[in-house]
Amino acid sequence: MEPIVEVHNLHKQYKKRKTNEFTQAVSDVSFAVYPGEILGLLGPNGAGKTTTIKMICGLLRQDEGTITIKGIDNKKKRLKALRHISAVLEGNRNLYWRLTVRENLEYFAGNRGKSKREVREKIERFLRDFHLKEKEHELVNRLSRGMQQKLAIAVAMLADTEVILLDEPTLGIDIETSYEVREILKQIVKDAKKTIIISSHDMDVIQDICERTVIINQGQIVIDEKIDNLLKLFAVRNYKLTLGAPLTTEQQRLLREKFPAYQYEETDHLQAVIEVDLAGNEEFYDLFDLLKLAKTPVESIDREMVNFEQIFMKIVKGEGGNGLAQPS
Template sequence: MTTPIIEVQNLKKSYKKRKTKEWITAVNDISFTVNKGEILGLLGPNGAGKTTTIKMICGLVRPDSGSVSISGIDNQQKRLQAQEHISAVLEGNRNLYWRLTVRENMEYFAGNRGKSRKEVASRIDELLQQFRLKDKENEMVNRLSRGMQQKLAIAVAMLAGSDVILLDEPTLGLDIETGYEVRELLREIVRNEQKTIIITSHDMDVIQDLCERTVIINNGKVVTNDRVENLLKLFEVRAYAIKLEGHLSEEQHQLLLEKFPLLEYKPDTVHSILEVDLTQSQDIYELFDILKLEQIPVDTIDRKTINFEQVFLKIVNGRDKVAVSQRA
């Protein structure tokens, strides 16, 4: 049985535009949970309400209505107590002081949490080893590579000892090797430290690789809350590539576009390929009825390989009515 460590209930938040004084609803009745020990992807296009939701979870913005509880503690009624259970690593190197060394940064931020140097000395040594930063402990942060800065920011969050770590774009700007190193470190944190991680990212490869479940926000609402593997399977079984031994007539092409507006048609000198997403499984019969009009032989039918970036784009662009699910 899964145990929620964060519970977001019916969050709403509106802002007034400075120039027009118009009220904009950024978050409109959002609810979801984050389970203890999982890696959750919290996603959404720009302007979807994701950032406002994150700020309310972190206690940086007060909701107009609704609630956030962290480890059973209400984030509004007992804000400081609730925030002891969550650490955030924000995108853009805003988590570190550049004119302090690696070790000094860790000591400083531990001090902000009320911990003395002596109290955290051994834990700092452990984290420096774990994050492969020991040989850089006396280096100024502004001289570190982007990858080392990001690893240090995560290590600082770990030093806080919080149950939940929220990572905003954890691999942004990293080279491929360092990006994979950060991914493996995050797996270790969950596996060995029993932490819960929330990741926001525009890198869908990271989400597909790391996250068990994803919550996708669009237009201020949760549009999908499901396991990544379920979403991939859902789209994969309805995405087909069909190779034809010939070309479609103009009438066939038009009929197919009317029924399947996202259809892609790729003719070459002899063959042609149709790539189509079926909203319902029985739609394939209508597809073949149209192909039969000119008796074009079908060479092969294959399910298309789909990745999570394609899934995400289909969901946020409203291209799929079935994918909207709430199977937390």
């Protein structure tokens, strides 16, 4: 299958204020997004994620590299490429706050060259599906944050582009509305066969609705992998061992040496707990050899359940990439 969005060798740097120095925001970023996919684009603050999003949307021009949307270079043929993508940016910047809900839908449809008559039926459906019908004549600046987010997504949907880019679509909204937005996004992909790129700090959202994630850190991609694969990998690696006695000084030294990312706590003089990631059978045997040195009793072994937020933090800290296919 041909990608609908392809990002290839992107570079972007900014000049620092009042100096001649430059900061490299994005360095050699490449990934592809396929039709009908929901892709999570993630990264800590300052990682280069927002810069990448703005380049895909055409709000920034890359220094080097290419972005194609449905095979069209968005630098050489910007307007033609952007006809195939719509965006919901953080802070609802794609809404007019002094227009009503219905007026926003009509206005932005008009911006895309569509008449009121042409979109009347779609607007009615979106008002119903997004639970905005009762608020259709309300000014946007009087709506709750959740209502504004739903309207922003409806505006993007009304553009009828193949690709929708969502920047923090659940930021600042309550849990109930967050679940509602998630279900709306799943339904969009299922019914309208849209492709969605979603950037969010809400890891529950990413885990719930995305199939694959691209994680950017320090301007480079560190992971491009299916979320199910990440969850499976980390689920079998993270163990918690409750010991019937504390480790000796020599055992603790070996533990630090063999498993740098371990956690060790003595709960009292009769018991201790080790939390450790084990990459495979070899490391499992190494750990038990270490315990055998002082015949340390093992009272229980639990495989820790990890969520996607924990995985994200491990990857960003450089603790979790072994065993995964790294981006080329």
